[in-house]
Amino acid sequence: MNQDRIKKVTGKGLKVFFALIWVGISLFPLLFSVLSSFKNNTSIYAAPFSLPERFSGENYVYALDNTILLRGMWNSLVYSVLSIALIILMALLISYAYRIRVKGYRAIFLFFIAGMALPIHAMLVPLASIINQLNLRNTLIGVVCVYAATNLSLAVFLATGYMKGISTELDEAAVMDGGGHFRILFQILLPLMKPVISTISIMTFLKVYNDLIFSMLLINDKGKATMSVALMAFKSEYDINYGGTFAAICVSVLPIIVVYIIFQKQIEAGLAAGSVKG
């Protein structure tokens, strides 16, 4: 009896220990960045873990003074919002076509979800020249279309699945009332699909807001670059101001943390749903 209890307590102790250690490992780099963002180069080198002598916002002034970072964050936000809008529109159209079983709807569905298995990196080389040929380099429409196309598949997968669960009696009733297809889709089905739409929005936001590669490839106008590219500029400065760079990292990460805290449920749901079919 007593031995059982000892076993149980040590088991529990081990669990708590492991759980807490991993909280530490997960959060340490962020906490370290916040800490360092209040220090200057010398004190980062001399005493990396000590608290800053005084909390001065100097580094944040450095990070924000050069407007490239805020500019990049704003650009990333704009690209995200527009890509989300386009993706949701397209995913709704596709899943409705699937719902009313247009000719070849199964093949069409497979065509659109195939992107989940195709690696985006494999198309970077021709994409750059296609964008040039279409005169879409440095344009909003070019970037947004690329983000929308490359993130469409998961959205279609989720939206089609969700729409399947909505009874078709609703559509039939609407047809009786003389409603056309677009009215059924946008006035009847769309409001019912809010949960999956929010999941898709969040997943797309995380992808697009954090994007590095497409921005490097499609944009060479610094004023139009995304947050990630703007952040990388701090790294390549000849004489790195560590404190300032850490401040820039903290600023760039903040919106993501806020979004996560607000939309935790949708993010976890989206991830779980996406993992059903890798």
Add this chain to the structure above:
Amino acid sequence: MKKRKAGIGIALLALPVLVYSVFFIYPIVYTVYLSMMKWNGMANVKKVFIGFQNYVTLFSQSVFRHSLGNAVVFMVVSLVVIFPISFLLALLVSRRTKINSFLRTAYYIPTLLPMAATGMMWMFMLAYNGGAVNEILGLFGISPHDWLGDTKMAIWIVALVNSWMYIGSNMLIFVTGITNVPSDIVEAAIVDGAGPLQRIVHITIPNMKETFKVFLTSAIAGSVKVFDIIYVMTDGGPGTATDVPATLMYDQAFLSSRFGYASSIGVFIIFLSLLITFTLNFFLDEKEETGKRKGRRHRGRTEAGGRV
């Protein structure tokens, strides 16, 4: 009636087909075409057809073979680091309690951060001079090391940073798998007097095959596609020690202007990741899968509402 359906089909699908084809599918197909050309990427320069010459060159290059080896390092680290840690964490936090919800949040944060930010944070923390990692190891009497400057070690270090990012998301996938294990089986096991460890080994793990399959496929196919973390942290360096196929491809195209050759690397990445996905799905889909399919046919009527 039929004609109207065709009309509405076009109206619904025109925009998605256009955007998705022009900006995703066409470039993929075009990569295959380009991979058989010699071309420097200039629009006014003619592409010269050279057949499979790019592929022959590709496989004769030790840099490329080395980059494949580096992709294998990512696979190994996924299997021996990401898999056990994220599964253990999932077991710890799978029950829905307030504390577990906090823990999940903490574990998941690394996955959300922009790769550029993560890469830079770790780069500074791994620095030889004054980097946090060397300082901490110093407390245990371990002398400092230039982690990312060491040609042998650097790729392992980057792969570990990569696993730091992805343990959170895989934990959530495993949590979903664990909560999907039918509760009546678990309860029956408890009634039969199975302890927690026995339940994990005999009930949870065998019932999570589908989840493990998803993990294996995405981890192994994902290792072939690694790009961002390498680009941010080492850019393939020191030398070409940490180059992976995708960074080689990027450099060949956009730094060396060898678009045809770079495309052959791109094609190889597509080929390899599809091959891995299909092979794993083929071998991991056992009899139970065919059983499921049969079952689906039988209960055809109930299926409509069955999927959540």
